[in-house]
Amino acid sequence: xxxxxxxxxxxxxxxxxxxxxxxxxxxxxxxxxxxxxxxxxxxxxxxxxxxxxxxxxxxxxxxxxxxxxxxxxxxxxxxxxxxxxxxxxxxxxxxxxxxxxxxxxxxxxxxxxxxxxxxxxxxxxxxxxxxxxxxxxxxxxxxxxxxxxxxxxxxxxxxxxxxxxxxxxxxxxxxxxxxxxxxxxxxxxxxxxxxxxxxxxxxxxxxxxxxxxxxxxxxxx
Numbered sequence: 001x002x003x004x005x006x007x008x009x010x011x012x013x014x015x016x017x018x019x020x021x022x023x024x025x026x027x028x029x030x031x032x033x034x035x036x037x038x039x040x041x042x043x044x045x046x047x048x049x050x051x052x053x054x055x056x057x058x059x060x061x062x063x064x065x066x067x068x069x070x071x072x073x074x075x076x077x078x079x080x081x082x083x084x085x086x087x088x089x090x091x092x093x094x095x096x097x098x099x100x101x102x103x104x105x106x107x108x109x110x111x112x113x114x115x116x117x118x119x120x121x122x123x124x125x126x127x128x129x130x131x132x133x134x135x136x137x138x139x140x141x142x143x144x145x146x147x148x149x150x151x152x153x154x155x156x157x158x159x160x161x162x163x164x165x166x167x168x169x170x171x172x173x174x175x176x177x178x179x180x181x182x183x184x185x186x187x188x189x190x191x192x193x194x195x196x197x198x199x200x201x202x203x204x205x206x207x208x209x210x211x212x213x214x215x216x217x218x219x220x221x
Contacts, residue, residue, distance in 0.1 A: 024205045093112075093115070125160050
């Protein structure tokens with residue numbers, strides 16, 4: 001995909017985000033676009049930066065480490081880790097990321113807390129909930145979510161910004177988004193990362209504040 005395509009795609013997605021927010025009775029700038037650049041080359045990220053995009057998401061820490069640190073000297077952006085995170089990658093994630101969206105278990109909480117202490121960096125955190133109880137996916141279960149959220153709030157304080165989910169493919173995402181929004185409200189968490197290329201407008205109607213869009217910007221993988 002060439003540079004003009006990425007810029008135009010970003011413009012179109014931003015328009016759709018603003019329109020969806022207005023339709024939901026929200027401010028057009030109430031939702032942040034997270035451009036998911038996983039598997040895409042650094043040139044694609046540079047094209048998005050040139051189009052004014054400043055928030056990016058990567059699934060794998062190793063890929064993020066090679067792609068983004070060299071850009072920080074010349075560009076201002078926020079990098080989110082949005083893929084399942086192994087405990088042995090916690091320190092690398094803390095080193096490279098501004099936001100980690102996939103906190104989902106006590107051992108990872110321990111690893112992230114230790115990494116923050118060692119690295120002197122304190123990225124924001126989101127708890128990922130496996131709203132569809134899918135065994136192949138990461139995320140804390142619905143049944144364990146309340147207790148885990150409470151524990152993490154006590155441990156991380158304001159660093160715990162909100163919740164994230166990935167609804168099951170092929171299911172109506174609305175009940176999953178509504179459940180996550182209700183859970184965030186219950187715990188006083190303001191950030192909801194939900195909705196991707198195929199369903200972000202539904203997520204915005206349910207209260208999403210961050211939407212993660214990859215293929216609609218950068219093309220299929």
